[in-house]
Amino acid sequence: MIHPVQCRCGAFRARLEGRGPHNRVICYCADCQAFARALDKASETLDSQGGTEVVQVMQSRLRLEQGEEHLAVLRLSESGMLRWYAACCATPIGNTMFNPRMSFIGLVHTCLDPARMDTDFGPGVAVANVKSALGEPKPQTRGFLGVLVRLVWIMASGYIRGSWRGSPLFDESGSPRAIPRTLTAEELANARRNP
Secondary structure (H helix, E strand, O other): EEEEEEEEOOEEEEEEOOOOOOOOEOOOHHHHHHHHHHHOOOHHHOOOOEEEEEEEEHHHHHHEEEEEEEEEEEEEOOOOOEEEEEOOOEEEEEOOOOOOOOEEEEEHHHOOOOHHHHHOOOOOOOEOHHHHHHOOOOOOOOOOHHHHHHHHHHHHHHHHHHHHHHOOOOOOOOOOOOOOOOOOOHHHHHHHHHO
């Protein structure tokens, strides 16, 4: 399987190769919402209740093709996840941990092919972190245990096999290939403000 990964303007392109354990989940957490708002991409990224659909896979399956210079990283706080995006058009790409040995990436649906989501990742979509969802009634949590088990499997197998070293997002020293920018307190407060 080869699934295209690209920004909205097409300057950044990558592909997801092969098959393996993955999760397809809609996350309603406040941090995913803040990321979309910080990039001014809430209308394209979030559903009506603030959910972001992500596909979690092993980073080593990701292959960069063009526009690596457009990769940028945002952190909501000094200890927050690395939130990758294409700076050329502010398209959210995915979320990773700062430690490259925790080798998953949650690819945001905005960089994936919507016509191939069911074919390549299956029709089952889990729902998580519903307490932060906007409005009432809140969505119902679905498939969380399966997501957790598969995520642990993705990270454990990447660590044991050493495939975490094959991530295109970190260099040989384990540093992110783009220098993370942490939001200021004011920027974070604005990003957390519900519309």
